[in-house]
Amino acid sequence: xxxxxxxxxxxxxxxxxxxxxxxxxxxxxxxxxxxxxxxxxxxxxxxxxxxxxxxxxxxxxxxxxxxxxxxxxxxxxxxxxxxxxxxxxxxxxxxxxxxxxxxxxxxxxxxxxxxxxxxxxxxxxxxxxxxxxxxxxxxxxxxxxxxxxxxxxxxxxxxxxxxxxxxxxxxxxxxxxxxxxxxxxxxxxxxxxxxxxxxxxxxxxxxxxxxxxxxxxxxxxxxxxxxxxxxxxxxxxxxxxxxxxxxxxxxxxxxxxxxxxxxxxxxxxxxxxxxxxxxxxxxxxxxxxxxxxxxxx
Amino acid sequence: xxxxxxxxxxxxxxxxxxxxxxxxxxxxxxxxxxxxxxxxxxxxxxxxxxxxxxxxxxxxxxxxxxxxxxxxxxxxxxxxxxxxxxxxxxxxxxxxxxxxxxxxxxxxxxxxxxxxxxxxxxxxxxxxxxxxxxxxxxxxxxxxxxxxxxxxxxxxxxxxxxxxxxxxxxxxxxxxxxxxxxxxxxxxxxxxxxxxxxxx
Numbered sequence: 001x002x003x004x005x006x007x008x009x010x011x012x013x014x015x016x017x018x019x020x021x022x023x024x025x026x027x028x029x030x031x032x033x034x035x036x037x038x039x040x041x042x043x044x045x046x047x048x049x050x051x052x053x054x055x056x057x058x059x060x061x062x063x064x065x066x067x068x069x070x071x072x073x074x075x076x077x078x079x080x081x082x083x084x085x086x087x088x089x090x091x092x093x094x095x096x097x098x099x100x101x102x103x104x105x106x107x108x109x110x111x112x113x114x115x116x117x118x119x120x121x122x123x124x125x126x127x128x129x130x131x132x133x134x135x136x137x138x139x140x141x142x143x144x145x146x147x148x149x150x151x152x153x154x155x156x157x158x159x160x161x162x163x164x165x166x167x168x169x170x171x172x173x174x175x176x177x178x179x180x181x182x183x184x185x186x187x188x189x190x191x192x193x194x195x196x197x198x199x200x201x202x203x204x205x206x207x208x209x210x211x212x213x214x215x216x217x218x219x220x221x222x223x224x225x226x227x228x229x230x231x232x233x234x235x236x237x238x239x240x241x242x243x244x245x246x247x248x249x250x251x252x253x254x255x256x257x258x259x260x261x262x263x264x265x266x267x268x269x270x271x272x273x274x275x276x277x278x279x280x281x282x283x284x285x286x287x288x289x290x291x292x293x294x295x296x297x
Numbered sequence: 298x299x300x301x302x303x304x305x306x307x308x309x310x311x312x313x314x315x316x317x318x319x320x321x322x323x324x325x326x327x328x329x330x331x332x333x334x335x336x337x338x339x340x341x342x343x344x345x346x347x348x349x350x351x352x353x354x355x356x357x358x359x360x361x362x363x364x365x366x367x368x369x370x371x372x373x374x375x376x377x378x379x380x381x382x383x384x385x386x387x388x389x390x391x392x393x394x395x396x397x398x399x400x401x402x403x404x405x406x407x408x409x410x411x412x413x414x415x416x417x418x419x420x421x422x423x424x425x426x427x428x429x430x431x432x433x434x435x436x437x438x439x440x441x442x443x444x445x446x447x448x449x450x451x452x453x454x455x456x457x458x459x460x461x462x463x464x465x466x467x468x469x470x471x472x473x474x475x476x477x478x479x480x481x482x483x484x485x486x487x488x489x490x491x492x493x494x495x496x497x
Contacts, residue, residue, distance in 0.1 A: 048404035048419045049426065051395040057426075058396060058433035076427060126437070154399070157437040162354050164399035 004073045006082055009037060020050055021080065025087060035072065038083040052151030053081060059127055059150045067118030069138055069148040088138035088146060092196070095139055096203050102259055107143070108200045109295050113287065114145040115193055120283035122147070123186040126157040130167040132192035134199060156185065168192055170215050171205045175226070175275045178216045179239035187277040190286070194272030201259045213243055223275060224250025231276035264291040302355055306348040308450045309358060310341040313365075313382055320378045330417075330424055331381035331388075338412070343383050350410045353394035353401060356440070360397060361389035363435055363443045368428050375428070387411035388418075388425045396433045 009026040016023040021039035028035055040053045060071040073084040092111065096103070115137065122129055129147060136149040152167055163182045167173070174191030177184055198206040207222065209215025216239070220226075225247045226234055234240050253266045253273075260266060268291045271281040281289075317340065326332040338346070348358065365385055369375055377385065387407060394401040408418035 042419070042423075045415055045419065046403045046405040048422045049395075051401065054392070054395050054426065054431075054433065057431045061431050062434045074427075074431065076423060154397070155434060158356055158360070158397065158435060158440045160354050160356055160397050162398035162400045167399075 004075050004084065006037075006075055006077050009035065009084075012037065020053065034087040036085040036087045038085060040081040040083065042079050042081065049081070053083075055153055056150040057083065059153050059155070063122065063125060063127065063150075065118060065121045066144070067114045067146050068121065069146045085148075088140045088144075088148075090139050091135050091148075092137040092139055092145070092200075093134035096134060096200060099203070103200050103203075105262065105265075106295070108197075109292060110143060111137075111139070111145050111200065112193075112197050113292050113295060113297070115147070115196065116283045116287050118145075118147040119189050119193060120287060122153075123189070123283055126155050127153055128156055128184075128186060129153050129189050131169060131172075132189050132196065133169050133172045134196055137196070170212065171195065171208055173212075173215065174277065174280075175216055175219050176234075176237065176277045178212050178219075179234070179237035179243075181237055181277070184277065186282065187280040190272050190280045190283065191277075193283070193286075194269060194280075197269055197272065198257050198260075201257045206256065212239075216243060217245065219275070220245055220250070221248045222251055222256055223273060224248055226275040231279075234276070262291070264289070264293075267291070302348065304448060305355065305358060306344050308447050309362060310344040312362070312447060312450050313344070313377070313386065314340050316377045317379050317382050320376045323376060323378045323380075325380045326378070329375070329381060330420055331384040332378065333380060333384065335379060336383045336412075338383070340379075340382060343386065347387060347390060347410065351390060351394070351402070351407070353390065354398055357390050357393040357397060359440060359444045359447060360393035360435055361386065362447060363439060364389040364392060364429055364433070366443075367432065368425075371430065372428055383411075384413065384421055385425075387413065388421045391418075391422065392425060392429075392433060 008029055010029050011027045012024045013026070014022055015025045015036070018038055021041045023039070024037040026035055026037050027033070040050065042049060044050075057071065057074055060069070064070070069088070070086040071083060072086065075082040075084065115132075119129065119132070127150075129150065129152075131149060131152040132147075136147065138146050138148050163184075165177055165180055165182055168177065168188065172192035172195045174184070174188055177188060195206050207215060207218045209218045225245050227247075228235055253260070253269055257266075257269065260269070268281075268286060268289045271289075272286065274280040325334070336343070351357075365377065368385070369377060387410070391404065391407040391411075404418050404422060405415055407413075408415040411418065413421070
């Protein structure tokens with residue numbers, strides 16, 4: 001196989017700035033196909049290839065699914081790596097911001113279902129995404145939605161002792177992880193997905209904290225401070241005694257997401273936004289929920 | 298150091314030594330940046346040095362062996378020799394740590410412990426990632442197999458000295474490949490059962 005070159009692509013247009021470099025829209029000369037090129041500068045001598053890039057490339061080589069962004073190629077050229085991705089026009093964040101009217105329920109159902117299908121596939125393949133948020137979900141004109149940005153993802157097939165709690169963008173981070181739970185599993189992505197589910201209705205993030213402690217306070221004020229009865233192991237988490245939150249009664253989901261209206265939707269949302277990770281539903285279970293009965297699967 | 302780690306590091310040195318002995322007659326491959334003048338430190342001492350100083354999770358050493366075996370399997374022109382084994386090993390452990398561990402040290406640290414200039418370490422990393430085609434995912438099943446295989450590995454010199462023609466003489470590297478593959482298969486098919494196969 002002939003290694004791919006940057007010269008194979010033309011019409012480069014800058015479309016964004018990633019963590020490690022510029023992202024371009026480009027055309028593959030030989031096929032006319034539109035792609036996204038993500039540059040990873042290898043400038044830091046001490047760091048070498050960023051571990052986020054190593055993870056993203058290795059995991060995406062393994063994950064091939066209609067709801068996960070496809071990595072076509074990796075190009076090694078002078079002092080940088082270029083990742084060649086399939087091109088999708090927009091991310092969910094920009095889509096939500098661009099909608100003046102409420103997003104139609106049918107559309108929300110379709111996006112949520114596709115999100116869950118992508119997450120379920122990751123979990124089946126023993127991968128945690130760990131950074132689910134609207135900015136990392138790409139959509140196209142056909143209404144397809146794909147999970148992107150696997151830089152924080154990890155596999156959980158092998159028991160590893162080095163696990164970080166600094167995962168998931170604060171607003172989408174689940175309460176158990178905020179309290180210092182290092183034994184998290186697939187439920188970490190379900191909480192984030194639940195937050196995005198609500199966000200598609202209210203068109204702003206559900207919990208917008210400024211620090212981990214403040215984030216927890218926002219969550220408990222809305223969802224109610226969890227009781228030891230409902231979540232016995234919470235007392236063992238380091239943040240529980242450290243923060244010592246007062247007992248907020250919480251609000252109903254109907255108050256938090258007034259535009260939802262659909263009782264099936266509230267039921268599904270309540271299963272995803274469980275403070276106790278053991279009580280959160282799995283992606284597969286969520287996909288079977290009656291909320292999705294009337295959509296094409 | 299706990300008992301399991303001692304066993305792991307001893308068996309890894311024995312395994313790598315045996316793989317390298319199969320290519321005793323191979324010369325330094327000047328086209329391969331992993332291949333350098335014969336390092337003064339023995340394989341055994343090098344493994345020990347990495348185990349003692351690299352503060353990555355222990356699993357990374359097992360994963361590193363899986364990566365090295367993958368590379369020789371996927372690249373028919375690459376054999377493990379006394380000229381390249383040191384560099385392959387430290388680069389494999391580093392790649393494993395950067396992929397699996399959430400807290401890991403940077404390349405500078407690996408270069409220092411591995412005794413390799415930083416700039417070289419960075420080149421080795423890139424070369425390594427492309428040689429393995431970025432396939433760093435290891436299933437639990439494969440991990441368990443390799444782990445058991447390493448723990449069960451017996452340091453027998455089963456390798457006859459004679460039948461390996463040097464690349465120069467016959468250009469029949471296929472023998473070497475076959476024999477390195479045999480060891481690889483032994484590692485994978487080990488039926489040795491250990492009671493405690495889970496590294497905490």
